Amino acid sequence: MQEILERRExxxxxxxxxxxxxxNDIHQTSQYIGPSILPLETVNGPDWEIVKxxxxxPVMANxxxxxxxxxxxxxxxxxxxxxxxxxxxxxxxxxxxxxxxxLKQSQYQSDLWKQLIEEMYDDVxxxxxxxxxxxxxxxxxxxxKGSFTYxxxxxxxxxxxxxxxxNIVTVGTDSDYGQITWDNVTGVGACDWLSDLRTYCRWYQxxxxxxxxxxxxxxxxxxxxxxxxxVGETYLWGSDYGARLMAVTELNNLLSRYQLPTFVxxxxxxxSKDAETGAITEERLLPEYRIVLLPDASVRVGSTISAxxxxxxxxxxxxxxxxxxxxxxxxxxxxxxxxTLWTKVSAKSFPLMDGMDKVGVLIVNTES
Numbered sequence: 063m064q065e066i067l068e069r070r071e072x073x074x075x076x077x078x079x080x081x082x083x084x085x086n087d088i089h090q091t092s093q094y095i096g097p098s099i100l101p102l103e104t105v106n107g108p109d110w111e112i113v114k115x116x117x118x119x120p121v122m123a124n125x126x127x128x129x130x131x132x133x134x135x136x137x138x139x140x141x142x143x144x145x146x147x148x149x150x151x152x153x154x155x156x157x158x159x160x161x162x163x164x165l166k167q168s169q170y171q172s173d174l175w176k177q178l179i180e181e182m183y184d185d186v187x188x189x190x191x192x193x194x195x196x197x198x199x200x201x202x203x204x205x206x207k208g209s210f211t212y213x214x215x216x217x218x219x220x221x222x223x224x225x226x227x228x229n230i231v232t233v234g235t236d237s238d239y240g241q242i243t244w245d246n247v248t249g250v251g252a253c254d255w256l257s258d259l260r261t262y263c264r265w266y267q268x269x270x271x272x273x274x275x276x277x278x279x280x281x282x283x284x285x286x287x288x289x290x291x292x293v294g295e296t297y298l299w300g301s302d303y304g305a306r307l308m309a310v311t312e313l314n315n316l317l318s319r320y321q322l323p324t325f326v327x328x329x330x331x332x333x334s335k336d337a338e339t340g341a342i343t344e345e346r347l348l349p350e351y352r353i354v355l356l357p358d359a360s361v362r363v364g365s366t367i368s369a370x371x372x373x374x375x376x377x378x379x380x381x382x383x384x385x386x387x388x389x390x391x392x393x394x395x396x397x398x399x400x401x402t403l404w405t406k407v408s409a410k411s412f413p414l415m416d417g418m419d420k421v422g423v424l425i426v427n428t429e430s
Contacts, residue, residue: 152408355422
């Protein structure tokens with residue numbers, strides 16, 4: 063039985079190399095953009111800690127005559143915001159007993175062996191997809207909400223990244239027509255979303271000394287902007303507006319004219335399974351009515367830290383020189399009466415939002 067696990071294809075080193083090699087492909091196939099915003103950083107310890115400095119415009123150094131004593135600087139408002147343990151994310155799948163028996167009886171490197179191994183690697187890729195989906199979920203809980211509570215399989219974890227309250231704004235102007243949110247796209251009560259966006263972005267620039275250049279929204283919000291008659295008439299076509307529908311390129315050209323962030327859509331969803339009922343629910347990574355606003359990529363907002371899993375530390379020699387932090391995969395056999403071959407993928411990964419103050423969020427419609 064153990065000889066199966068000693069075959070090269072099922073060794074920890076090869077399974078782990080496989081899951082790390084397919085990570086970028088899965089990110090692209092799943093259309094995850096979180097890794098480009100919060101890039102991967104490896105750490106060796108099991109804990110995370112955020113130490114945040116007061117955000118804003120820097121205090122200039124003093125001017126001194128030659129020979130005069132240098133002024134002493136200050137650490138303005140440095141404080142430890144939060145700390146905790148990097149959560150483990152893992153998932154496993156059993157191999158069907160018949161498949162296990164066929165694998166045990168087949169000749170190594172035969173066509174049947176290769177077919178069965180390929181099926182196992184398909185399972186491992188599926189498990190990798192599940193783990194990466196949870197990590198991307200972590201990223202968007204941080205970016206779009208600034209906090210989250212996670213409860214599954216008896217594990218409850220609450221994390222508050224201490225998002226600045228002023229950075230999360232619900233748009234809308236009190237007027238004779240009531241609260242004008244972005245879903246009001248036509249008629250007398252149509253919102254001027256461009257004015258809302260410009261007001262927020264100018265406040266952000268005055269507060270933090272940098273400009274917002276990137277915006278991520280749902281297709282619902284994008285459609286609000288494209289179909290808005292107030293913006294089309296006022297800023298683009300005037301009385302010649304007619305029944306035109308603004309194109310995305312026209313929208314982003316308009317935003318660039320006013321030095322406002324350009325927009326991309328993000329409608330990616332993930333599913334979760336209730337451990338007790340088995341019910342599967344679908345969830346947007348980016349809430350439908352929230353816009354995440356970011357400065358240029360050169361301004362750090364955070365990272366995705368990756369630490370060694372317990373399994374990787376226990377089997378570090380079997381990684382054959384691969385770094386312990388990162389995705390980890392293994393196969394093993396369990397059971398006395400009926401033998402079951404399992405595959406598992408695990409990770410310890412979490413967003414570290416040390417630049418949370420640089421993330422802006424606009425809520426443009428009533429959330430349920």
